[in-house]
Each structure stands twice: as C-alpha cells, then as structure tokens.
Amino acid sequence: MTTTRNEAAHDWDKPPFGNIPLTENQKKVIKDRYLRDAPSVEQWLWEVAKNIALAELLYHPDIPRDQILAGVKYKQEWVDVGNSEKSELLLIHSGVENHDEKDENHRRFISNMYKMLENSQRAREAVLKVANQFYDALANFDFLPNSPTLMNAGRELQQLSACYVLPIEDSIEGWGDVVKNTMLIHKSGGGTGFSGCRVRPSGDKVKSTKGVASGAISPFSIINYATQEVKQGGTRRGANMGILPYWHPDIKQFIKHKAEEGKLENFNVSVAVDSKFMNAVKNGEDYDLINPKTKQPVGKLNAREVFDMICEYAWKSGDPGMIWLDNINNSLSNPTPKLGEIESTNPCGEQPLLPYEPCNLGSINLSKFVVMGKIDYARLGETVKLTIRFLDNVIDVNNYPLKEIERIAKGNRRIGLGVMGWAEMLALIKIPYDSEEALEKAQELMRFISEKSLEASEELALERGVFPNFKDSIYDESGPYHKEWAKGRPRNCARTTIAPTGTIAICAGLQGGGIEPFFSIAYTRYNAKALDALKRGEKPKEEDVYHEVNPLFYSIAEQNNFFGLKPEELWKKIENNHNSVRGIKEIPEEIQRIFASAHDVNVEYHVKHQAAFQKYTDNGVSKTINMPNSATVEDIKETYMKAWEYGCKGITVYRDGCKSQQVLNTKPKEAEKKPKVAEIDEAEGVGSVYYKLETGYGPLHVHIDHHNGQVRKVFTNLSPIGTEIAGLTAMMGVLISKYLEMGGDVGAIRKHLNSIKSDKPYGFGPKRIESIPHAVSVALSKFLAQSGSLPGQQLLTAHVSEPAPEVKAQMSIV
Template sequence: SIAAGEGRYGRSRAAVREVAEAFYDMMVDGYFIPNSPTLMNAGKDNGLQYSACYVLPVGDSMPEIFDSVKAAAIIHQSGGGTGFAFSRLRPKDDIVTSTGGRASGPVSFLRVFNGATEAVKQGGTRRGANMGILRVDHPDILEFIDCKLDGGITNFNISVAATEKFMDALDKGEEYDLINPRTGLVAGRLSAKEVFDRIVSAAWRTGDPGMVFIDRINASPANPTPELGQVEATNPCVTGDTLVATPGGWRRADAIQPGDIIETIEGPKPLQQVEVNFGTEVFRVDFADGGHLVVTAAHQFYVRTDRGLFLPVRLDRCRIGDEVQTFHAGVGGMAKILKIEAAGIATTYDLYEPQTDTWITEGYVSRGCGEQPLLPNEACNLGSLNVAKFARKADDGEMSIDWDEMERVVRLGVRFLDDVIEMNPYPLPQIDETVKSNRRIGLGIMGWADLLFLLGISYDGQEAIDLADRLMSFVKDKSHDQCARLAEERGPFPNWSKSIYKDVRPMRNSTVTTIAPTGTISMIAGCSSGIEPIFALAFQHRVKQPDGERVLTFVNETFEQIAREKGFFSDALMAEVAKRGSLHGIPGLPEDAGRVFKTSHDISFEWHVRHQAAFQRYTDNGVSKTINLPNDATEEDVAAAYRLAWALGCLGITVFRDGCKGEQVLNVGVKKDKALPAAGQAVIKPRPHSLAGKTYRKETPIGTAFITVNQTEENEPFEVFVQVGKGGSDTMAVAEALGRLISLTLRMPSALSPQRRLEEVISQLSRIGGAQPMGFGAGKILSLPDALARTLAEHIGQVKTEGAPPSPPKLEERRRIGDLCKECGQATFVYEEGCKKCLSCGFNEC
C-alpha cells in the first residue's frame, strides 16, 4: 500500500496502519483523490506504475529517437502519459552526415510516436496520451503548427514553445530568427505575426496547438533546479572572441566546430554541439586575478560553496565576491568576482561536451548552458483536493470555507504523494533515479466551480478571482510548510543543494503544487473538473470500448442539490437542462440562478484566462486549464486569449472551440443530435467557367514537360495540368494522372488552405528519384515528380528563379522520348522501322 512508504522512515506497524486509515478516509470521503494510475494500480501488485505524466528526451539520432519510442510504449502500457520536446531534432532536409542523406524532420517522427501510441493501450484500460512541443524558432515550426489539420495525428496534443524574443517580435510586428538545432546557426527568418496567425488559425480549427511560454517556465518554480538544466531553452554563453582551451592552444569560440577536441576539467574531449545566437544581451565580469569574460546572464561558472565544493551557477545568480573555479595548464585554482556590468549586445556561442559538460574559457571553468532537456525521464505524482467538500453552512444559512479542515487534508495529501514516490514501481530504472533525485509532487484542486455554486459566486466576476487568489495562496503556504516538515523528518530531496531553495528552509520535494487535469477523478469524486467552470449542467461522456462506444450521462449534483433547496427544482426543468446543457434561455428561473449557474460557454474567454492567471501565481508547476469557446467564436477571440495569457503571466494556454473536432469527449446536453457541423464546404469545389493561370516549360529526364497551374480570383491554386510526350502514350498517362490527383487534392474539402495543400504536395513529390537524373548541383532534376515539385514551388514563391532559365539540351544531346518501356521503365519505347523498340535497353516487340 502507499502508506507502507512510512515504514521506510522508522514508523512502527501501528503508526503505518494509522496513516493508512487516514489516507483511506480522506479518499473515501472525497476530500482528496490521487491521479488515475495510483487509484487504478496501487495495492494490486500488478507491477504497473502510479505516476500520471513523464518527460522523455528525444535526441537527434536514430538510436536516441527509437529509445524514446520504446520508453513511451512501456510507460503507456503501464498506465502513464508522456511529454516530448522535439526541438533538438534537426530540420527537414538537413544533412545527415553519417549517410549523406536528408533528415525527415521532427513532424515525421511525431507521426512515428503517434503510431506507436495507437498500438499500445495504457495498462489495458485507456489509450496513451502524449504532449509534443516544438520551439517557435525551429525551422520546421510551420509544418508542426499545421500537422494536426489533416486529422492524422490523433494521440498527441501539441504546443508551440514561444520564447520571449518571439513574443517581443510579435508585439513590435517584426521578424525573428529560426535556429538550426544541429548547428546553432540562423537558418532563416519569419514574421512573428504570420507565425502567430498560423497558430491561431490551426487552434481555431482543431484546438491545437496550444502555447507554452518557455522562458517564463525556466524562470519560475516549475524549474526548481535550474543549475541542472533548462526546459529546452537555448542560452548561448560567450562572445565569439572568447579564447577556449584546446590541446593545440587557445582558439576563438567562433572558430570552433562540432567534433573539434577541447580541454575540459577531465582532459581533452570531443565537442558535440555549438550553439549560436544573435543579438544577445551580454555582461562583462571582472576577476581578482586580472582577467575578464563577456558572457550572457545564463552563462554558468563553477562557484565555490561554503562546503568547499564547486557547483555551476548562472551569472544572474552570482554575487560580487563569489569565488569561481579556474584551470590553467592543468592546475586548478580560484578567482573572486570583482565586478559585473552590462556590456551591450553581441553574437554569443555555447559549446557542449556531453561527458563532463565543461569547457575552459580564458582559464575559467564554464559549464555548457545550451539546449539540454530539463531532467529527462522525470515524472510527477499528482493528486487533487475537492475544494467543494470544505464548504460549510453556518447556523444563519450562510456558506463559508472550513480552512482548518482544508489545512489538515493539504498536509495529509502532501504526505500521501511523497509516499507514492517511495512505493511507485517505475517502468524504467533511469526514471526511478531521476524522480527520486527531485521528488516532484503536484497537489492541486478540483471542484472549484462547485465551490462557487455553493458560495453563490459567479465565475465571471472579480469576487471569484479574489477567492482564487486566497484559496491557492493558502494551499501553497500549507503544502510548502508540510513539505519542509517532511524534510526535517526524512531529509530534503537529493538535488536540494542545486535548487532554488538551497538558501532557504530545506524542502522534501522540488515542486509541491500543480493544477492537473482531473477528468477521470473528478467524475469519481462527483465534482467539477479542476478549476474549470462547469462544461454543462448536464453532459454526455463518450467512452470507447472494445465492444463499441458507451455514452454516460451526467447531471451536476451541486446544481440539482441547490435547485431543490431553493425550491425551483422540477422534473420539467431537469429535462430542459438535459436538452440544453445550461440555463441559458430557460424562463421562470430565480434571478440569482442565471447569474451563478453559468456554464463554460456562457463565460467570455477573458474570465477563463483570468482564473488561470490567478491560480498560476501560487502554483509551482503549470495550471491545466482549457479556454473553452463557443462554436461561433472567431479567430480574433483565440488570438486575444493567447495574448491575454501572455500579458497576465500564465505559463501556457490551450483553447478549444466547441465542435472544432468531429468527435469530442464531452458534449453539451444529452440530446441525440450529432456534433455541430465543421466549418467549410462538404463537397468538392466545382470548376468555374474560366480560370487564369501560368504555364511553365520544364526539362525532365523523360522529356520537356509543360506544367499549367490555374488559380481562383482569390489567387488560390485550383488545378494543375501536366503534359509530357505524345497523347495516348503511357508517359502522358502518368503525367495526366499526376495533374488530376493534385487538382483533386486542391478541390477537396479540407481544414488546410489550398496553398498549404500545395505545399504538402510539393513536400511529397520533391526529391523522388528516377533512373536517369539530369543536370548538376542545385539544378539537378531527379525525375518528373521532382521537376513538378520544383515548378509548383516556383509558382507559390517557395523558390525563386535566378537569371535566365536553363537552356534545353542541344538537338544532338536529346534522347528520343517515347512510351514507357516495360523492361527497363525508361520513356524511350518508340515505334520506328515498323517495330516498337527501346532505345535504352534494346527491348523490342518485333
């Protein structure tokens, strides 16, 4: 049992039993419920783990990628969900040095992870859940934003990791840099507004992607051990003229490449990665030995502690007088920091050597501070208080909160979650080690909307926001105090000395509070989910099972209870609410009922975001909150919600417009009608009477192709015609088929715009190889499909032609173009001298 964890710290059997009874009563009474895997697996000896969520690394190599696929499958099989950051993967079409080929990019591997999840059911009870994140400055960000529009990726929610630089560029209407994670070099620039508009449009259509504000997360308690790594952040460290120690002498940082040998505190080691960033704020640091460095705020020196150890500390956490480690000619030493002052803006460089994670800069020992995952293989154990249970009615009939009872349950919940860490049969040994080094727990709340109902407070009002502030502040204070008491009893978490808490009271857990999704456990508890408003006063929950789909009907118990107490309950009213899902438009109700019993779609997005921000102020980790929007919400509403979340200090945001997915888990009301129709046409677009377009002449390995692209009056591509060779030949048949299929793709109903669909066609056709490519270098044409892709890319502006087009081959160099040879497949099967024969292989039908 979970309480058996108490025995590992000297508690007697009687004491363990007493704690177990307290845990049992707390859950049976509905005051606190742990996350679903703990509820389903603990005490059953089935070997399945108890944590809800795991973070897995995705490295930039085939072994690392498929190690993560394997780990995810094991976690899903044992009932957990997984989060992945794909930002370290090199972009699509980047060079793969080992094979000389081209990389397929993060989105292709996202599809691999999605397919693996589809094949594995979580613990035999539910389908695996995944979160995929890509940084906004990754070169493949546009493909990632649109990757769910075609409906193919069903087992992932996705979010864009937005940096402060991106949000600043968005505010100013400027462009920002795209960074190749393999090289650290700038790979292009995009308009921040255009990227943001793509995010908004995709979220309006499908609910994905959300946004996470990655730099804000790194600076918050959500990253309690910043000295051990950042959350997928790029923080280049030194200016290019900084001298770096190598076996051959000192070299400038901007002259060093991946694979070069550099000096570390353990001798020469090969460099794995160099990261570069442009326009970075830098600071000059002067030392007592006469030297100085110009570095970023994130640069990490090894600073001497009171116990004589050297630990990595970011510059922005260093103080004047700190002693940093030096290393000259193999001899270690120390130098005090004398002065730190701003030094302007510069291009900066970070070197990463994976074995020691050190490098020597001008004689000072530095730590790599770049794009390394935040403690991969970490997990968090979650549980939630049902705050509605703490509402008490006074003798005068007024409702209030029993704060003393809430404190008792908060303290008991923290103890429970810490015991889960001890007893959890983690699916992988590296996860066991990482989890026990940081001991993250996440105590959250549910039943918030029910509590507001009981107190007679409207969700969309300042009184609710003020209560959210007070309640979550209370939970944080008491849970952190209990965490500190457990540290006195059991010792702090092992990485405490490297954490943001190292200079204050020792803590048992690196994070304590999280407001997590509570969809399953809130239904078990019979309360509203998390801090969400009621989705509907009555709703359906659709559950997929092997024998078909079950539809479960729920009516909010708190609403029904209050309606009876207030005297406006009736069977007719309940039937009407069951049809509508809310009280909106139902006549004859008390005035207060319409004000208090509002559902999610009755509340404007501003109040959704304000609630999230209020709870975030007192939450160590993230706040799970979906900004539910009605079906008629606009893209402007989505954009405003995202901007408000940034302005109010949220760590991330997710929106969901009702009906934006053909199939959704919760449905307003219990009527039998199908979901709202998706926006857009449901038929193939008919061809107008006339269209304008362009015809391109393109030399291909099988002859000269004439490619016509016609557009609508809105300048959207509508149809494509391809002609090669003579009519009636197999060559022409293949060309015509290509044109017809592309035209059909452009005219079919789709969430993707015609331009985006054509981009996907180009992606599929590009670089398809044939038997006899033609040309050299950038102008090399591999096949007819490759030539078609290049022409379409030219048409939509993906590539620009420079100078005059290449001239066709001279007459004597031209090969005769005929039909496709059934022997060799070349388009050189011609009819001459009364016989059909192939000019390439000699096959004939004579």
C-alpha cells in the same frame, strides 16, 4: 457519510469502514477504470491506502532496513545538501538492466514490506496509523491521487506516476529508444511529453547515409503510431504532448500538421515560445530560424505571421496551444536549473518536467470543504498536510519504468497537489464563476494551499531529509542559482499543480474538473471506448456513455419545487437554452448567476481564472479555454496574447464543435451510419520473402513485403510469443514499416540497426548476431543484395535461412 469503522486489530486487511455512497456514474467510472479484481470499492481504496502507507517503514527509526531490503538489488547514496546535512537517495533499480528482472526486484521490495505487516506488530502499527488517515481522505473523496496510483497501487505493476517527459535525440537509435521507453510507460499507465528541439529539420543533409533528414515531425508520428498499439495500463488510450520551439525550421509544418484528421491523434501539441517572440509579434518583427544540429541561423520568419498561423489552426482544430518556456524556467517550475532547462510538459500541459522526470499528482475535492457557506480552512489545512505526505510516500513505493526516471524522481521528489471541484465550491459559497470576487477567492485559496504545502514539505524534510538535489537548487542560499523568492528547505522541489482531473473528478462525484466551470447543467460525456465507436460510425455502448445532470442544481431545483415547473419542463427549457440556466425567467437570478456553464463564461474570465491560480502554483495549471463555435480567429489571438500578459505558463483553447468527436457534448447525437468501405488489397502485386534468424533470445522471423525491388513493410516476430521482448520485437517491425511509409530510407535503417549490440549475442565470427535489431539489419541486407539494391561486398552474413519461395500475400504480426 454513514459508516461503521472496523476497529479489530486482527482485521488489518479489511477496510476501516464500508458503505461508501456512490452515484451511478461514479460506479460506472470506478468499475471501468479501477476496480478490476477488487471485491468492493471499499476494499480497493483500502488497498491503495495501505500500499502508499508502506513507505512509512522506510523512515521509522525502529524498523530494520535489512528486512525491507532482503534479497533486493539496490544502491544507497548519501548526498550533501548543505548545512552539514546529507539526504538519502535509495535506488531500487540500480544495477538491474533487464525489465523483467527490474520488475521482479521491485516486487520483492514491496513484498518484504507486506510481510513485515504480517509478522511485526510494530510495523503494522506504524503503517496502519497512516493508512487509516489516507483511507478516510480517499473514502470520503476529500482527495484522490492520479489515475495510475488508483489503478496500480498494491497490484503487480505498482507504477504510480501520471506523467513523464522523455528526450528525443537526433538519431535513428535515439528515436528507437524513445519509442521503446514510451511503450513501457504507456503500458504501465503513464502519459508522455516530448520536445523536437534537438531534431534536425526536414531536408537537412545526413552525412552518415548521404541522405536527407525527415524532420522534427517524424518522431512524433512514429510515437503516435506506437501509441495506437498500446493502451495505458491496459485500460486507457495512450496520451502524449508534442512541443516544438518557434525557432525550429519545421515550425510551420508542425503548426498545421494536426489539422488533418487522423494526424497525431494521440497527441496534444503546443508551440514553445518566450517573451522575445511575443514582443516580436507585437512589433511585427522577424526572427531567426536555428538548425538545432549546427546551432546556426538558416532563415527568418515574421513573428506575427507565425502567431497568426498558430491561432488560425487552433481555431480549426484546437491545436496547437502555446507554452512560455521562459515563464517556466524562471519560476518554481524549474527549481533545479543546474540539471538543465525544461523543454516539455506532460500531455495535459500542467506539469513541466526535465528530461526523464516524472510527477505524481493528486487533487483535493474543494466541494468537501464548505461549511455553512464558508470555506473550512482549518480542515483544508490538515488535508493539505496529509496529502503532501501521501504524495511523498508515492515516490518511495513507485516502480519506475526506467532507472534514469527513478534517479531524477527521487533526486527532485517533485509532486503536484492540486484541486478539483472549484465550480462546486463557488456555487456552495454563492459566488459566480465570472466575477471579480471569484478571482480574488481563487488567489486567496491557492495561496493558502501553497503555503500549507510548503509547511508540510518542510516538516517532512525535518523527518526524512530535504530533496537530494537541493544543493545548487534555487533554494540553496549559498549556491549560484538561488532565488530570493524560493524559501525554505523542503522535502519536495515543487509541490503544487492544477491538473484537469477528468476521470478522478467523476470518481469523486464532481462535474467541475480541476478549476473549470461547470461544462453544462446537463450533458453527455464519452469515455475512450465511446469515442472510438463514434469514429467508426457506430453507436457507443450505454456503459461507455455518462449522462450528467448537475447534482447541486438538481438539489436546489427540487428544494424550490422546480421553480413552479414540472421537472421535465424545466429540463426541456434548459436544453432549448443551449443547456444553460441563464435567461430562463422562472429561475431566480441569483441561482442563474452561480450556475454558470463553460459557454456562459466570458473568455477573459477563463484566462483570468487560470492566471489567478497560476500565481500561487509551483508547477503549471491545466485549463481549457472553452469558446463557442462562433468564436473567431481574432478572438483566439486576443486570448493567447492576454494569457501571456497575465503571466500564464501555457494556454489551450477549444472552440466547440471544431473536432468531429469530442469528450463532452451538451446534446448527444446518434452516430452517423457510415457505409463500410472495402479494404484496399495490398497483397495484389506485393511480394513477400521470409527469413529465419537465430538470436540470443530465440528464433527471429522476418517477413519483408516489397514491390518493384522496394521494401514496403517489415514484420518481425520472436519465438516464443507473449513475452515483453517478443512484443517489443513485433513493434519494431511496425515502426520500421511506418517509417518507410513516411518516405524513410531503408538503407539508413539497415545501417543504424546493424550497430546495436545486446547482452545476448548468438554465434561467432562473421555469422555472429549481436542483437535482435542487428538480426533485422542482416535480413534487410540479404534482401537488398538479392534484389540488386546493395553491392555484394556490403552483405552482412549471419545464421540466416535462405528466403522461402516468394508469395503474393500480405503478412501480419502474430
């Protein structure tokens, strides 16, 4: 890269060098996702580098902590980690409950450190020394962190983690909490994973309401509905993972639920299994279904029949995948088993996490570490050391959405360093992807990265302390959970993860995301906006469509005079050859072999590559097993079984064309012209009543749509609009409506909302409003009493206006 380094001491706010060369697709994705108000790509990356380097101030012996924490509410704990050592746990969100106050408290924490850069030469030197190193890695695209870090570092949100797992409790209150927390995470750019393992099955009796439970799919459906309303960080669609264990009584409904178009479209779904289940599949044995509420068997299923169903629906729609929880919990993926068992992963499946645990990811661009056809292990090792420091710093400057998340994030200090550009590296060292030599090289490479990651984390531990939850972890030699293969006293409980790197791979100028082969030599990639347009039957805007031609292949073709063809003749031949170079006689065989596309690669090699990288990866590996449209259900059965036998922690297949829209297409299609369908007039015959209730947060407006005395929809709006609490209030009405649409019991909603209290009650005595949910319950009670559905003695009184004259109109959220 040709650059001019800025060495002037007074120009610390400017990037060290500029003129980063970018392709058109790099420019498009950076502008679409990351640039925002930054004047240039260079300035954006410099602000990211500086922001992450601020964490250096927390560990510098000559930097006064009182200046960093001036005016900040925080809690400092010193945790016993054995060997007569203690590690610091600094909790910035401790004692701050309100989300707006929490964000302001964290902004003050970050602002204090920026002020120190302005006022202290010592602080400036400490930060800029590391920031320059970070910037070199980012600007050369040697390494990129996950998208939330690139989007939010140095900006108002400052939410830097890619993925979280949230628990779903078996109650309406629990569902409400998880939806609220999911919205907060998606709003700030994160993705979420869930398990339905605690939710009682459909049809189970509910003593508190004398009704029946709606089952484990219901909370997923409600979260999906909420996700539709909230983009991640305002820039990308929300993403979720839904997992249900094979022993859950709702498992058959779960397996086939997503096959219907439009169901759980904001979710990836997987069935959680273990070796006991897989052996039962091989032997054709039955197993017990367990009610998670009572822990008692409630029936039996045949393991082979369930496995066959999983594979059948994976063939139809790409879902569900499978996840082996025993492989996860008995490995470095769960280094702190005292805190609990892992039950779910992030949306892409590569990051197993405990409840409330987040992870920040980053990936090394392997294409940058090949010199003269050989891997430059010396420079790669130095980059691993630098990036482990980068990811550890992220933990300290991150603004966590919930205090529970902050505690486990800083207690475990889990990070996920991975790779991208594996296909490019193999092409540069002239090894075919579908070869045993490639599998050997994969293990060699990942073993090196894993060892260097542990070394770097141990060095950081000497400087900053081991992770605070070290005691009784698998590393603790004096503890009951110690494993012989868990070595050292690291700063981070787990260090390596292979992520899919979809967007950041394009940002880095790659076509080989994660450890995937090239999808095709030439193809079209759609972003979220383009996919939405295709769903509507519209042609996507050109700015949302990325036309890709493999730059490595183009360069080699150009050097070889396009193999005696005109360029357009070569591209036409490739297009007519299923976008593959293999089998085109003009192209030398050696070049054909090293430019394998996803559909050239035998399925077994896809699985073997995942297993090869998994062997030396602490967390998990994201790998889509791409299959041709002609693949059969039997092919998928064989693939899933081999993945287990090879020691993978999870598996997902994708049969080309099994969904109506897909992110990558080898040959772009014009959007089908669809006639516009007239909207159903729900207002016809639907009545609506309006209540206004005073709350501690301001006036609450409740509109209840009804038909034949039955509540159909509830709309809840809080004045003034535009605040976070107003947005959450509006979403509460949306979720109540969705729950009722799914057959939910309005009486159960009324009862559960009635029990919720807040820090801002309104009024006194029988007319006291305890919270916004309580006010909604009062309005529902009023309506039900007036419609004759609720005995008068059960009516809840409060400061509520009488309903306005009934109108035949459909209400909408303001």
